[in-house]
Amino acid sequence: MSAAEGTGALEKALDVLDAVGQAPAGLSQAELAERLQLPRTTVYRMLGTLTARGLLRRDPLRRVYCLGMRCFEYARSAFAMPDLVAAAGAELRALRDMTGETTYLSARDGLEIVALERAAGAHHQRSNSSPGQRKPLHCTSQGKAMLAAMPADEREALVRELPMTAVTPRSITDRRRLLAELKATAQRGWAIDDEENVLGVRCCGAAVVDAAGRVRGAISVAGPAFRLTMDRLQLLGPEVADAARRIGAQLAPDAPPARSGDAQPVPGDWAFDGALPVWHEGRLWWADTLAPAVHGADAQGDRVLARLDAPINALVPVAEAVAAQTPQGWLRIAADGSTSAWTQGPRRRLTAACRAKDGTLWAGFADDDRWGVGPLEPDGSLRAAWRLPEPATALAWQASEQRLLVASAGSGALYAARPGHAALQRLATVPKGSGLLGGIAADDHGGVWAALRGGWSAVRFEADGSVERVLALPVPCPTAVAFGGGRLWITSARESVSREALDAAPWSGRLFAA
Numbered sequence: 001m002s003a004a005e006g007t008g009a010l011e012k013a014l015d016v017l018d019a020v021g022q023a024p025a026g027l028s029q030a031e032l033a034e035r036l037q038l039p040r041t042t043v044y045r046m047l048g049t050l051t052a053r054g055l056l057r058r059d060p061l062r063r064v065y066c067l068g069m070r071c072f073e074y075a076r077s078a079f080a081m082p083d084l085v086a087a088a089g090a091e092l093r094a095l096r097d098m099t100g101e102t103t104y105l106s107a108r109d110g111l112e113i114v115a116l117e118r119a120a121g122a123h124h125q126r127s128n129s130s131p132g133q134r135k136p137l138h139c140t141s142q143g144k145a146m147l148a149a150m151p152a153d154e155r156e157a158l159v160r161e162l163p164m165t166a167v168t169p170r171s172i173t174d175r176r177r178l179l180a181e182l183k184a185t186a187q188r189g190w191a192i193d194d195e196e197n198v199l200g201v202r203c204c205g206a207a208v209v210d211a212a213g214r215v216r217g218a219i220s221v222a223g224p225a226f227r228l229t230m231d232r233l234q235l236l237g238p239e240v241a242d243a244a245r246r247i248g249a250q251l252a253p254d255a256p257p258a259r260s261g262d263a264q265p266v267p268g269d270w271a272f273d274g275a276l277p278v279w280h281e282g283r284l285w286w287a288d289t290l291a292p293a294v295h296g297a298d299a300q301g302d303r304v305l306a307r308l309d310a311p312i313n314a315l316v317p318v319a320e321a322v323a324a325q326t327p328q329g330w331l332r333i334a335a336d337g338s339t340s341a342w343t344q345g346p347r348r349r350l351t352a353a354c355r356a357k358d359g360t361l362w363a364g365f366a367d368d369d370r371w372g373v374g375p376l377e378p379d380g381s382l383r384a385a386w387r388l389p390e391p392a393t394a395l396a397w398q399a400s401e402q403r404l405l406v407a408s409a410g411s412g413a414l415y416a417a418r419p420g421h422a423a424l425q426r427l428a429t430v431p432k433g434s435g436l437l438g439g440i441a442a443d444d445h446g447g448v449w450a451a452l453r454g455g456w457s458a459v460r461f462e463a464d465g466s467v468e469r470v471l472a473l474p475v476p477c478p479t480a481v482a483f484g485g486g487r488l489w490i491t492s493a494r495e496s497v498s499r500e501a502l503d504a505a506p507w508s509g510r511l512f513a514a
Contacts (some may be wrong), residue, residue, distance in 0.1 A: 001265065009413045012042065012046060013049070013050065015041055016032060016036065016043065016047070016050065017037050017050065017055060017067075017071075018048050019032055019035055019036060020032070020056060020065055020066065020067055021067055021071070024130055026059055026062065026066040027046060027064055028063055028064050028065070029043055029065070030066075032047070032065070042248045047065060051065070051068070053068075054068045054069060054070030054168075055067070055070050055071055055321075056068045056290070057069070062322070062411045072214070073415055074432075083250075083251055084105070084107070084116070084208065084216050084217055084251065085105065085117055085430065087247045087250040087251055088105045088117060088208070088219060089117065091244075091246055092104070092105060092118075092119040092155055092219060093119050095243055096119040096120070096121060096122075096223055097117070098237065099221050100121055100123060100223075101121040101123070101127070101227070102118060102120050102121040102127040102222050102223065103118070103121075103219060103221050103222075103223060103314075104118050104127075104219065104220050104222060105118075105208075105217060105219050106142045106217055106218055106219075107216070107217040107218075108137065108143070108146050108217070109140040110500075111158070111162055111163070112135060112143075113134070113137060113142050113218070114132065114133070114139055115130065115132060115135075117131060118130070118131055121223060123223070125224055126224070127203075127222035127223055127224075129222070135197055136162070136165065136167060137158070138162050138171070138172060138198070139167050139168070139196035139197045140194035140197050141190075141203040141204050141205030141220050141222075142191075142203075142205040142207075142218035142219070142220045143218075144182060144185055144191035144192075144193070144205070145185060145190060145205040145207040145218045145220075145244075146183065146207045146218050147159065147206065148182045148184075148185035148186040148191060149207035149209055149215045150215055156179070157177060157184075159178060160175070160179075162175070164286065166261075167197050167198075168195060168196060168198065168199050168283050169194065169345050170194060170195045170199070171196045184467060185494060188237065188241075189206060189238070189241040190206040190237035190238070191204065191206070192204050192230075192237070193220075193222075193484045194230070200225050200232060201222060201224060202222070202224075202229075202230075203220045203222040203223075203228070204220060204236050204240050205207070205218050205220030205221075205240065206220075206240045206241040206244035206245075208244045208247045209244075209248045209250045210248050211248070216248070216251060219240060219243060219247065220240065221236055225285060242502065260487045263349075263458075263473055263474070263488075263490060263513065263514040264470060264512060264514070265507045265510040265511070266297055266302045266511040266512065266513050267301040268295070268301050268302025268303060268510070269302070270289055270494060270509030270510050271288035271290075271291065271295070271492075271494075271510075272290040272493065272495040272509065273288060273290040273438065273479065273495050273496075273509075274286060274287070274288055274295075274479055274493055274510075274511060275289050275438075275479045275480050276290075276312065276314065276315035276439070276491075277439065277480050277490075277491050278316070278317050278322060278482060279482050279483060279484025279485070280317035281298060281317075281320055281321075281335065282298065282485070283296050283484075284298070284302075284482060284485075284489050284511075285305075285315060285317070285322045285333075285487075286315070286480075286489075286511065287312045287315050287484075289311055289313075290495055291309065292308035292309065292310060292311055293307045294315070294322065294324060295307075295511070296335065297489070297511055297513075299485065302313050302511050305333060305335070305336075305337045306333045306337045306338075306339055308324065308326060308331065308339075309326075310326035312324050312325065312348055313325045313349055314350040314353040314363075316345075316353050316354070316355060316361060317355055318332060318342065320334065320335070323342040323345055325345060325346075325349070325350055325353075327349075329341065329345075330342040330343070330344075331443070334372075344380065345374055345376075346361075346363055346381075346382050347380060347381075348363075348366070348382055349366070350365055351365060351366070351391040352373075352394050352395045352407075353395060355398075356397040360375050360406055361375065361376040362374070362375055362376075362395050362397065363376060363382055363395070364374075364388075364392030364393070364406070365382055365384075366391070367384045367387065370388065370390045371387065371390060371392065372384030372385075372386070372387055372388070373385060373386045373387075373388065373392050373395070373406055373417065374386070385419065386424055388406075388408060388424075390408050390410040391408065392406050392407065392408055393407055393408055393410075393438075394406075394407040394437075394438065395407070395440075396440045396441050396442050396448070397442070398416075398442035398446075398448070400442070401416070401442075401446065401463065402419075403416045403417060403418045403419075404416070404418075405427075405440055406416045406424065407437050407440045407450065408437070409437045409483060411429070412430035412431065412436075412437045413426055413430050413437075414428045414429070414430070414461065414465070415427060426465075427464075427465035428466075428467075430459075434452055434455050434459075435452030435453055435455020435456070436452070436453040436454050437452065437453075438451035438452065438478065438479045438480050438481075439451050439479060439481055439482075439491070440480075440481065441482050442483075443460075443483060446462070446463040447461060447463070447468060448460070448461040448463075449461075449483075450481065451478040451479055451490060451491075453478065454476060455478075456473055456475065456476050456478075457471060457472050458470075458473065458475075458488075459471070461512070473490065473512065474507055475492045475497075475505045475507055475509075475510070475512075476497055476501050476509045477492055477494070477496060477497055477508060478490050478491070478492045478512075479491045479492055479493050487513045487514065488509070488513070488514040489511065489512070490512040490513070491511055491512075492507075492510060492511070493508065493509060494508035495509075
């Protein structure tokens with residue numbers, strides 16, 4: 001399959017998810033094929049794959065497809081707020097029991113709110129928004145409550161960006177009027193949605209603010225306007241605000257405390273996807289895997305040594321140089337930037353690689369229908385010493401423990417493997433909300449460092465897998481770490497960073513040293 005065909009198939013699958021997500025009652029295979037103008041056989045294959053992965057589920061009675069539980073797991077991980085959901089559960093149920101109406105917990109995502117949790121009301125006719133549903137900030141009680149609780153400069157900047165679309169005839173579409181209402185909301189501590197998002201439905205909401213003063217989300221009570229009269233909302237508002245304060249009081253400050261200011265950008269060019277750092281021959285070698293280039297860095301700075309014609313899969317040290325694996329084969333890159341073919345590398349495409357102190361090259365690779373990790377044999381073949389259900393995305397040799405460290409970004413699992421032992425020991429699991437587990441490195445004191453892609457940080461694990469330290473970084477996507485020359489080196493990416501994040505993190509794609 002070509003890259004264009006793969007992208008087209010992915011877009012079709014996402015269209016299927018979007019269509020099902022916008023249909024609370026679900027959609028049948030025939031309805032999806034008609035709505036998306038796709039062949040029924042194509043829709044059938046995509047539904048099978050999405051259902052197998054848990055992104056969709058099939059209702060056997062109504063013969064329709066609805067969003068699966070994996071979508072809700074992703075939603076919660078995306079906001080990195082499992083503590084918020086846990087803290088809010090009892091308060092949502094208590095408010096539901098007190099009012100008989102449906103209660104909600106939501107968080108902000110850009111200019112929208114996303115529902116994280118719901119406690120359904122007791123009445124047959126009730127508010128029925130689903131977890132995962134998105135709504136505008138400016139015409140919901142939760143959105144207005146979160147805006148009102150923000151610092152004034154942040155609130156005004158967000159209001160300037162709001163589209164102010166009229167969702168119903170009662171929606172506020174004038175920014176000055178919205179700012180005036182937000183000022184009143186901030187003074188009383190709770191907000192009102194007077195049929196502004198759904199005609200016939202009223203809500204009152206309050207922001208959840210943690211001990212550090214950060215707005216973490218909002219809760220609300222919603223129901224038909226004939227039951228939630230404006231007089232009743234005036235009585236319910238303080239109760240909702242008190243519940244939100246109790247939730248916020250349960251949210252402990254982030255732990256462990258992050259250390260900021262230690263990592264500094266190294267003078268040099270940025271990369272689209274900086275990765276694969278290797279300390280070798282007194283310098284750091286690393287690669288831009290997308291705009292293919294091999295860099296060299298030392299105390300004087302960072303510079304491009306060689307630009308290649310194909311994406312880089314792996315980078316390993318060889319005598320006085322490094323070897324880069326590309327789809328066309330292995331290339332040897334010397335310190336002066338000269339390149340030549342390298343014929344001693346593995347013939348399989350690698351997912352990760354590292355060299356041990358004794359010179360053994362360890363690699364991760366596809367092994368039939370599974371994934372393997374093993375050493376390079378003298379004849380150039382790879383032997384799977386351990387098998388995994390997913391690819392190994394980073395490897396590091398830990399000399400102090402005489403073991404191989406294996407990272408799998410898909411599940412966030414960090415393993416330890418001892419040569420001669422068949423079993424893998426799981427050291428730690430990184431929650432997806434903390435960032436995608438990136439490249440790893442071992443320090444001289446038994447610790448393991450890992451970059452958290454999307455998590456703005458690098459983290460150090462003790463030998464037993466417990467988190468000892470978090471190093472805060474000024475970029476959202478650190479990709480890998482390496483030790484050398486008395487420094488911790490950190491590569492980063494900018495290719496997947498949003499424009500909004502790039503404005504806040506202009507050093508994205510640079511090499512850092514700590």
